[in-house]
Amino acid sequence: MAGTEEGRGGGAGPGEEPFRPVTLETAGGPLSLRYYPAAGARAAAVYAGGVGGGWDTPSQGLYPRLSEELAREGIAGVRVRFRHPTVLDEAVADVLAAARFLREEEGVGTLGLVGHSFGGAVVIRAAAEEPAVATVVTLATQGYGTEPVARLGPRCSILLVHGTGDEVLAAASSQHVHALAREPRQLVVYPAAGHGLDEVAADVYDDVRRWLRAALRPEG
Numbered sequence: 001m002a003g004t005e006e007g008r009g010g011g012a013g014p015g016e017e018p019f020r021p022v023t024l025e026t027a028g029g030p031l032s033l034r035y036y037p038a039a040g041a042r043a044a045a046v047y048a049g050g051v052g053g054g055w056d057t058p059s060q061g062l063y064p065r066l067s068e069e070l071a072r073e074g075i076a077g078v079r080v081r082f083r084h085p086t087v088l089d090e091a092v093a094d095v096l097a098a099a100r101f102l103r104e105e106e107g108v109g110t111l112g113l114v115g116h117s118f119g120g121a122v123v124i125r126a127a128a129e130e131p132a133v134a135t136v137v138t139l140a141t142q143g144y145g146t147e148p149v150a151r152l153g154p155r156c157s158i159l160l161v162h163g164t165g166d167e168v169l170a171a172a173s174s175q176h177v178h179a180l181a182r183e184p185r186q187l188v189v190y191p192a193a194g195h196g197l198d199e200v201a202a203d204v205y206d207d208v209r210r211w212l213r214a215a216l217r218p219e220g
Helices: 060-073 089-104 118-129 147-151 172-180 198-216
Strands: 003-006 020-026 029-038 043-047 075-081 110-118 133-139 157-163 185-188
Touching: 003 198, 020 089, 029 060, 043 060, 043 089, 043 118, 043 147, 043 198, 060 075, 075 089, 075 172, 075 198, 089 110, 089 118, 089 172, 110 198, 118 133, 118 147, 118 172, 133 185, 133 198, 157 172, 157 198, 185 198
Parallel strands: 043 075, 043 110, 110 133, 133 157, 157 185
Antiparallel strands: 003 020, 020 029, 029 075
């Protein structure tokens, strides 16, 4: 069951993100989402951060930027705040709950999942359990927990993005996941970019936006 949080209903004011706060009552406790609706949306993207928790986003605000832009193009968005941001199974359950919210309460039929760092493993595992997921994007993903990527293709495509200057998780992590994945798949490695991919934020935005639009944008 979903409910709207107090204080942020209606439209956004100047300088505010145009999201609708939503709280899902789950078996593991309340889960907070930021929902970016799109009128008549048939597709949506779910965005997950890393072990930092909160409303974590890489690449200089990538998630709110994508959520707003794609909503204007008919693709809804949901940002997930993990209940337990260091527990893999719990985080996967959070993403799956967000997916159910979009499917069952908002009528969305096609999903894309985007995850950074720890969140990369989370969205891969969630995609393996949710048939509505058509594509996954990982950003500087960890390798641990990503084995289900081998079961995604050809139903679900995957884009892996990493930087060679990542001192938290080496680019070899994404290279390993790419090797396990089936087609359709793509690996993009940015020279010298760090774990947050802030140095190449504009390129990451363009690449991820293009990928999600191709996979999720409604025909016509």
